[in-house]
Amino acid sequence: MSFNYLLHNSPAFFILFCSIIGLAIGSFLNVVIFRLPKMMERDWAEQCADMRGETVEAQPVYNIATPRSACMHCGYKLKPVENIPLMSYLWLRGRCSRCHAVISPRYPAIELLTALISGFIAWRFGFGFAAFAALAFTWSLIVLAFIDIDTQLLPNDITVPLLWLGLIVNLADTFTDISSAVLGAAAGYLTLWSIYWCFKLITGREGMGYGDFKLLAAIGAWLGWQMLPLVILLSSIAGTLVGASLIVVTKRGRHVPIPFGPYLAAGGFVALFWGGQLGGVYWSLL
8 A cells, every 4th residue: 555545544544644743843843942032032133233233243054954953061963863853862861972961851742742732633633634734733833832931932933924824724714714714813913912902001011922912813813713712711711820820839929921822822722623612612601
């Protein structure tokens, strides 16, 4: 049997294939999560220097592909065999092969998470356009969630293309009709924008960032305006519970900002798979 035949006709093979691809993509997502904020900082510094009329010193090339992955402690350039998703971490026992510094377990965790979610998507949607679109959507949510956790940034380089891609995907009524997608994008942005300004006018402080507006707009473009109340409810509940736990357990101050992007991403993920059932319950209770 050919590879294409197995992809089309064997659900088990398609699930396995997407899981393996998910492992590899998870490794790539780790690179994006780590490097994209640093690339943004470089770009901002260059723009500021240009506005001040200063000469910007030439720096080594730094992007998603260059330089090669290296140990953050000793700078050792990893060999290809040390870059195998998940397996390399287990083989190296979580330590650099040269300096033996501990490698963060978050790297294999993201790889495993991406693999599991990719396999679940393959099982849920089966082979077809919807599955591949859902993979792109959830991979983007993973990147945005972890970048926000690390830096409290939601890069335009991901949120804006994600919004447009959602509209394009729904031209074929993949997850919702195009009218609902357009309304979802507009309503998603304007809802959090309105909350932001109401909070700022009342308290004089900023309650969230503009990246949150764009992320919810992107989720609305993918899933339609009907899913936005559910996404906002789920993310608000999760954010409140986690924030309260951090205040109680770690004695974190009430005014210390907590990134909202991960909760929006989690709400979008839940709505993608179970939005129909949960949305029905939500609207019936209202």
